[in-house]
Amino acid sequence: MSRTLSDRERLAWLRLARTENVGPVTFDQLLARFGEPARALAALPDLARRGGRAAGLKVPSEGEIEAELAAGAEMGARLICACEADFPQALAALDPPPPVLWALGRPELLDRSAVAVVGARVASAAGQRFARGLAADLGQAGQVVVSGLARGIDGAAHEGALPFGTVAVLGGGVADVYPPEHRDLHARIAETGCVVSESAPRWKAQAKDFPRRNRIISGLSRAVVVVEAEARSGSLITARLAAEQGREVLAVPGSPLDPRAKGTNDLIRQGAALCEGVEDVLRALDGFSGLREPPRGYSPPPPDLGDDDPAAQALRARVRALLSPTPVARDEIVRATGVGAPAVAAALVELALAGEAELLPGGWVVATEAWASD
Amino acid sequence: MSRTLSDRERLAWLRLARTENVGPVTFDQLLARFGEPARALAALPDLARRGGRAAGLKVPSEGEIEAELAAGAEMGARLICACEADFPQALAALDPPPPVLWALGRPELLDRSAVAVVGARVASAAGQRFARGLAADLGQAGQVVVSGLARGIDGAAHEGALPFGTVAVLGGGVADVYPPEHRDLHARIAETGCVVSESAPRWKAQAKDFPRRNRIISGLSRAVVVVEAEARSGSLITARLAAEQGREVLAVPGSPLDPRAKGTNDLIRQGAALCEGVEDVLRALDGFSGLREPPRGYSPPPPDLGDDDPAAQALRARVRALLSPTPVARDEIVRATGVGAPAVAAALVELALAGEAELLPGGWVVATEAWASD
Numbered sequence: 001m002s003r004t005l006s007d008r009e010r011l012a013w014l015r016l017a018r019t020e021n022v023g024p025v026t027f028d029q030l031l032a033r034f035g036e037p038a039r040a041l042a043a044l045p046d047l048a049r050r051g052g053r054a055a056g057l058k059v060p061s062e063g064e065i066e067a068e069l070a071a072g073a074e075m076g077a078r079l080i081c082a083c084e085a086d087f088p089q090a091l092a093a094l095d096p097p098p099p100v101l102w103a104l105g106r107p108e109l110l111d112r113s114a115v116a117v118v119g120a121r122v123a124s125a126a127g128q129r130f131a132r133g134l135a136a137d138l139g140q141a142g143q144v145v146v147s148g149l150a151r152g153i154d155g156a157a158h159e160g161a162l163p164f165g166t167v168a169v170l171g172g173g174v175a176d177v178y179p180p181e182h183r184d185l186h187a188r189i190a191e192t193g194c195v196v197s198e199s200a201p202r203w204k205a206q207a208k209d210f211p212r213r214n215r216i217i218s219g220l221s222r223a224v225v226v227v228e229a230e231a232r233s234g235s236l237i238t239a240r241l242a243a244e245q246g247r248e249v250l251a252v253p254g255s256p257l258d259p260r261a262k263g264t265n266d267l268i269r270q271g272a273a274l275c276e277g278v279e280d281v282l283r284a285l286d287g288f289s290g291l292r293e294p295p296r297g298y299s300p301p302p303p304d305l306g307d308d309d310p311a312a313q314a315l316r317a318r319v320r321a322l323l324s325p326t327p328v329a330r331d332e333i334v335r336a337t338g339v340g341a342p343a344v345a346a347a348l349v350e351l352a353l354a355g356e357a358e359l360l361p362g363g364w365v366v367a368t369e370a371w372a373s374d
Numbered sequence: 375m376s377r378t379l380s381d382r383e384r385l386a387w388l389r390l391a392r393t394e395n396v397g398p399v400t401f402d403q404l405l406a407r408f409g410e411p412a413r414a415l416a417a418l419p420d421l422a423r424r425g426g427r428a429a430g431l432k433v434p435s436e437g438e439i440e441a442e443l444a445a446g447a448e449m450g451a452r453l454i455c456a457c458e459a460d461f462p463q464a465l466a467a468l469d470p471p472p473p474v475l476w477a478l479g480r481p482e483l484l485d486r487s488a489v490a491v492v493g494a495r496v497a498s499a500a501g502q503r504f505a506r507g508l509a510a511d512l513g514q515a516g517q518v519v520v521s522g523l524a525r526g527i528d529g530a531a532h533e534g535a536l537p538f539g540t541v542a543v544l545g546g547g548v549a550d551v552y553p554p555e556h557r558d559l560h561a562r563i564a565e566t567g568c569v570v571s572e573s574a575p576r577w578k579a580q581a582k583d584f585p586r587r588n589r590i591i592s593g594l595s596r597a598v599v600v601v602e603a604e605a606r607s608g609s610l611i612t613a614r615l616a617a618e619q620g621r622e623v624l625a626v627p628g629s630p631l632d633p634r635a636k637g638t639n640d641l642i643r644q645g646a647a648l649c650e651g652v653e654d655v656l657r658a659l660d661g662f663s664g665l666r667e668p669p670r671g672y673s674p675p676p677p678d679l680g681d682d683d684p685a686a687q688a689l690r691a692r693v694r695a696l697l698s699p700t701p702v703a704r705d706e707i708v709r710a711t712g713v714g715a716p717a718v719a720a721a722l723v724e725l726a727l728a729g730e731a732e733l734l735p736g737g738w739v740v741a742t743e744a745w746a747s748d
Contacts, residue, residue, distance in 0.1 A: 126631050253627030253639050256650035257500050265627050269648045276630035276639055 002085040012037035013081050015065045017099035020058035025359035026352045028096035051354030072201040077104040091219045093291040098198045104174040105194035109165050114144040116217050118235045119153025119227035127228040132160035137278035139164025153227045166193040171213040172205030218242035225250045229263030236263050248284040250275035319347045323367035330363045376459040386411035387455050389439045391473035394432035399733035400726045402470035425728030446575045451478040465593045467665040472572045478548040479568035483539050488518040490591050492609045493527025493601035501602040506534035511652035513538025527601045540567040545587040546579030592616035599624045603637030622658040624649035693721045697741035704737045
């Protein structure tokens with residue numbers, strides 16, 4: 001259920017998305033509860049206080065948001081909000097989608113059938129050659145190749161797919177070229193393909209940005225191919241996200257003597273399709289059951305529960321006590337408290353805004369460092 | 375149901391096994407029909423003639439068989455017949471088992487839990503290193519490593535497992551050292567492990583001996599690990615036989631850029647367990663459902679059907695017409711003819727003895743070259 005945003009609504013949308021402690025899940029829940037970003041913004045200080053936050057929540061000023069919009073416009077980038085018609089369908093199908101996406105280049109590529117090709121930064125020459133060839137074959141077969149512009153496999157995949165229009169998803173802003181040796185590749189993708197990011201255009205990538213970047217890589221794609229990956233590497237996280245998002249996962253096998261094949265061999269053992277070339281990917285796409293339906297339209301808003309009373313406070317304390325640094329399912333908290341899901345969701349959003357909890361996609365909740373600090 | 379053979383029975387057993395056109399299936403069927411090799415031998419000329427054979431069937435003389443027994447005894451090898459108590463249980467569980475086995479070395483190893491490690495003759499250094507290490511780890515874990523003494527992976531597997539007692543299965547006789555550079559390895563296996571073969575001790579291997587050799591490699595083993603194999607290679611046949619025999623199949627993955635990984639990656643795609651080391655093999659053995667029960671004891675014999683009458687001749691002609699160079703299931707012939715399975719089996723044995731048909735394990739029948747020649 002897409003809608004058209006006025007300039008003011010767009011400003012409020014982005015402002016809410018850029019507010020401290022507001023991730024995609026919290027954004028989504030606030031929108032479901034308040035209907036409009038402006039109403040959510042107005043309620044934020046109160047919600048954070050209820051969650052236990054003493055100092056004020058850092059909400060960017062309208063001026064800061066206008067500066068972000070101006071910076072994007074200056075470099076020719078476009079902001080696409082999750083509720084808008086041209087937001088990529090594959091991303092809109094996520095639960096929840098990223099609230100916003102900046103796109104530099106040809107955003108129409110984002111609605112084509114896409115395949116992610118990702119892998120190790122420290123990749124073997126053979127692995128890079130394979131990634132380059134596979135990406136070219138996928139481009140030839142009409143697929144858009146998505147990757148993360150990192151060193152190694154990512155860069156090789158973009159290079160192979162360059163003539164067909166390839167999509168680079170960055171952790172930093174669309175203008176944040178990293179690694180430096182990919183400056184030229186970045187420029188060519190911005191011209192013939194598309195560079196996208198959830199971050200502000202001039203934002204410098206930090207480690208914490210990469211989980212959200214990885215979620216967009218898999219989210220834009222019907223299939224994710226992992227080419228080389230050591231055990232416990234970032235590409236395996238992208239593969240896991242892809243599986244959670246209902247996308248196909250493929251992995252390229254390698255010798256057990258090569259540590260860069262450990263991760264991909266593990267994926268195959270866990271059920272990923274074995275990928276030796278483009279035919280395997282096309283076969284997986286044939287079997288692809290389709291994007292999930294977008295889980296909701298952003299209306300109508302549920303009533304504010306007015307939970308400033310002692311019972312609501314007691315519930316927040318109980319929910320907080322149930323959290324731990326190990327992710328726990330929201331449903332489990334609902335069961336443990338014995339109150340309804342809406343009341344628990346409200347308490348979790350407040351704890352998230354207060355910096356006590358982090359709400360993860362897939363209905364998981366994890367305690368933050370602040371939680372442990374008292 | 376094992377039995378003890380007198381010297382005369384043993385002689386007849388081996389003589390029937392060495393008769394022209396008598397493979398394991400035909401041997402098994404003749405034994406089921408006549409109860410005793412001596413009775414089957416007496417009936418052979420008649421059966422072959424019924425199958426359409428003009429010239430006499432080549433049955434070795436008693437002298438020739440005594441010479442084989444003497445040659446084996448001279449080199450310290452032991453003949454074990456399929457009906458004897460010390461015939462390896464894993465082989466006895468095959469349908470049908472090889473009629474005889476010559477063993478040089480320590481035949482008691484043949485009844486230990488065993489894992490075959492096989493692969494390409496033209497193997498990479500890395501593949502050989504992996505095979506050597508895996509075989510040593512399997513030996514350490516108490517498994518007997520079985521392989522085919524070929525160049526490449528087979529040789530490396532034997533080397534790795536040598537300190538633990540390893541079993542080499544040859545296409546030629548147990549004294550047929552091939553390749554020449556494995557002379558020392560052969561000698562050491564004969565001393566500390568076991569060299570086995572279905573062929574006569576001094577027989578020189580021919581291409582046609584290797585399918586039966588491969589069937590024994592998988593037949594002796596609870597699991598078969600294929601280390602490197604090009605598409606359509608012999609190791610893949612061993613893997614297929616293992617699957618048909620209800621044994622576990624594992625394959626070591628490799629880069630799609632390495633043609634020696636094509637076969638193993640294909641196996642994984644088809645459902646073989648991915649093998650990166652000894653833990654994967656031990657896990658597969660944990661899941662092993664056990665050897666199948668030996669399908670029969672060699673008694674009591676069914677009555678001779680006396681099929682020299684015109685109806686029996688017409689049936690043989692019909693069965694012969696149903697054969698083709700593509701294997702066909704015996705059950706399908708039974709269905710197509712509309713007569714009972716015993717009559718069809720009798721006709722097939724006669725056609726096999728006449729050289730018109732070859733009876734394959736698993737109930738398959740294939741026409742031979744003689745079949746096409748008229």
